Amino acid sequence: MKVVNSLIENCFAILELLATEAQSMRLSDLADRLELQRSGAHRVLTTLVGLGWVEQDDATDFYRLSLKLPAIGYRFMQAASMPDVLQPILDKLAKDSRELIRLAALASENLTTIAHAQGAQGSLICRSRTFPVLPLHVSASGKVWLATLPREEALKRALESGLGKPGVYGPREIKTVDEFMSELDRTTTRGCGIALEEAEEAVGAVAAPIITASGQFVGALAIVGPAFRLSETRLSELGEQAKASAAELALVWPLRSVAGPDARDGDAA
Incomplete structure (x- = not known):
């Protein structure tokens, strides 16, 4: 039986994947890689974009990690x-x-x-x-x-x-x-x-x-x-x-x- 992760776990999983890939990804690929429902992944991504952790390309709708997380790591x-x-x-x-x-x-x-x-x-x-x-x-x-x-x-x-x-x-x-x-x-x-x-x-x-x-x-x-x-x-x-x-x-x-x-x-x- 598949274990359903919490919203916070899904949020960090998305951030880790985007950081590991270090490139833009489409919603479907991201959701499939993490075995998430696309609707749920879209909600998390929308929130992360609103908070400035993730950016969405206006032309392609692909998602990529913003520089906010690397900047925090550098400050640490x-x-x-x-x-x-x-x-x-x-x-x-x-x-x-x-x-x-x-x-x-x-x-x-x-x-x-x-x-x-x-x-x-x-x-x-x-x-x-x-x-x-x-x-x-x-x-x-x-x-x-x-x-x-x-x-x-x-x-x-x-x-x-x-x-x-x-x-x-x-x-x-x-x-x-x-x-x-x-x-x-x-x-x-x-x-x-x-x-x-x-x-x-x-x-x-x-x-x-x-x-x-x-x-x-x-x-x-x-x-x-x-x-x-x-x-x-x-x-x-x-x-x-x-x-x-x-x-x-x-x-x-x-x-x-x-x-x-x-x-x-x-x-x-």
Whole structure:
């Protein structure tokens, strides 16, 4: 029996879908993707348009996310001093590795890219696709998160991510459950995730988990580069660099308390 979601759940589901797709969508496609009645989806969208969270194109009637939500996210990151704390670590890793660095945070049961730094220059720059929400089974960052989970849960998330539906990502995309489970074992042994031409052609990455002192996985730090530059020796070197920088990030995580009331009280004392 299908569970009927509340109005609030449907509202956030629509916002998440529009944010993930990052493009305009027609009402019918949006409703079908979320398994909502079109009349109900239309009512929610009309409300979101009225509140300024969603925009509707006058010419096509397609819906897209407005900049209101990203602006709020940016204000939160600024208030939490996230750029000030995180970016120097990312910039240093980019300089040392001479590659593209991407930081993904675990939020709402997804790994979402929140920051980056570019260490390559000129023709050496990697032209890599950006996934706002990472495909878990074919990304280095996704693998390091899944490797921390019980295997049954990891497999469930991998299947939801697209495992077993080949042809969507790169030419070396993992296609079977057995192959995926073996990859998780290798990831656990190495302490970092590796993806070579799995998420996209000609691009590879190595990622390390960011785990707090309490043992909580909060994100992943990835070094991304052209696959031809990522030899086995190079991957090993980059993996160690990623681990060291991920450990630095773990020391300043979580960041919500950086500018909180307790800090102000301490200043007053």
